[in-house]
Amino acid sequence: MIILNTQGIVLKAVRYKENDVILTLFTRKLGKVAALAKGAKRNKSALLSSSQLFSYSNYTLKKQGSMYNVSQSDIIKSFYDLAYDIEAFSYATYVTKLVENTTLENQTNNRLFILLAQTLYLYTQQDVDKKFITRAFELKFLDYMGLKPVVNRCSSCNSKDLNNLTFNVHEGGVLCSQCSQNAEENLKVDVTTIKLMEYILSNDILQCSKAKVSKYITYELEKILKKYLSVYIDNVNFKSLHLLQSLENIKGVDKGE
Structure with a gap:
C-alpha cells in the first residue's frame, strides 16, 4: 500500500453511495487524481470540510489498487465563502473546471497549482476586480500549459x-503591420492591452491583482483570450461565465444602461 501526504484542491466532489464522496483533487505531488473520501458526508466526519468544492487542504492518501482513499485531511483554506458571492462562485467554478478538463491524471504542474490556489484566494477578497483576475488566470494558465501567446x-x-x-x-x-497583411482573421488590439499581457506573464497573479485596469482593456483582453482558448484548448466550458453575463445584462437593464 502506498501512503502519500500532499496538498490538494478539490476540483470536483461527487456523492457516492450514502455518505461517501469521490473527489477530483489537483495536488502538488501527484497532479490530478481521483480519491474516495469515505463517510465524508456525515455531519461529524473529520473529512467533511476538506471534501467541499474548492477546499484547499493537506491530504493523506492511501493507494489501494487503482484508487486513492483519503485517510486524513487538514484544511488549509476552505474558500467556503465563495458560495455566497455569485460572481466569485461563477469565476471559481470556471477556473477549476478549466484545470479539471485540461490537466492529465498523475501529471504534476506546481506553477499551475500555486496559480489556482492564489486565484481562489483573490476571489474571496472584496477589493479585487474578479473579471480582470480571471483574465490574468487564463493568460498565465496558457503559459503554464505551454501555450503562451x-x-x-x-x-x-x-x-x-x-x-x-x-x-x-x-x-x-x-x-x-507587414505580416498582418498576409494573415486572415486579425484582431485589432490596443497596444496597452499587449503591454498588460506582457505584465501579467512577467508577474505572479497576486502582484497583477494590484493593477488598475480599465473596463475597456479588460473587455479587449477577454475577447482575445476567449478566442485563443477556444482554438488551443479542447472542451472549454464557458457555461458559468454565460450565467454571470446574463446576470450582468439584467442588472444593466434594471439600471437603464
Missing part, C-alpha cells in the same frame, strides 16, 4: 517593431 515580438517574423500591430490567434500572438 507571443506578445513581445511578431509571432511570424520575430520583429520587435510593433507599430500598428494586430493579434492573430492562429498565428499564436501579435503580428507586425
Whole structure:
C-alpha cells in the first residue's frame, strides 16, 4: 500500500453511495487524481470540510489498487465563502473546471497549482476586480500549459517593431503591420492591452491583482483570450461565465444602461 501526504484542491466532489464522496483533487505531488473520501458526508466526519468544492487542504492518501482513499485531511483554506458571492462562485467554478478538463491524471504542474490556489484566494477578497483576475488566470494558465501567446515580438517574423500591430490567434500572438497583411482573421488590439499581457506573464497573479485596469482593456483582453482558448484548448466550458453575463445584462437593464 502506498501512503502519500500532499496538498490538494478539490476540483470536483461527487456523492457516492450514502455518505461517501469521490473527489477530483489537483495536488502538488501527484497532479490530478481521483480519491474516495469515505463517510465524508456525515455531519461529524473529520473529512467533511476538506471534501467541499474548492477546499484547499493537506491530504493523506492511501493507494489501494487503482484508487486513492483519503485517510486524513487538514484544511488549509476552505474558500467556503465563495458560495455566497455569485460572481466569485461563477469565476471559481470556471477556473477549476478549466484545470479539471485540461490537466492529465498523475501529471504534476506546481506553477499551475500555486496559480489556482492564489486565484481562489483573490476571489474571496472584496477589493479585487474578479473579471480582470480571471483574465490574468487564463493568460498565465496558457503559459503554464505551454501555450503562451507571443506578445513581445511578431509571432511570424520575430520583429520587435510593433507599430500598428494586430493579434492573430492562429498565428499564436501579435503580428507586425507587414505580416498582418498576409494573415486572415486579425484582431485589432490596443497596444496597452499587449503591454498588460506582457505584465501579467512577467508577474505572479497576486502582484497583477494590484493593477488598475480599465473596463475597456479588460473587455479587449477577454475577447482575445476567449478566442485563443477556444482554438488551443479542447472542451472549454464557458457555461458559468454565460450565467454571470446574463446576470450582468439584467442588472444593466434594471439600471437603464
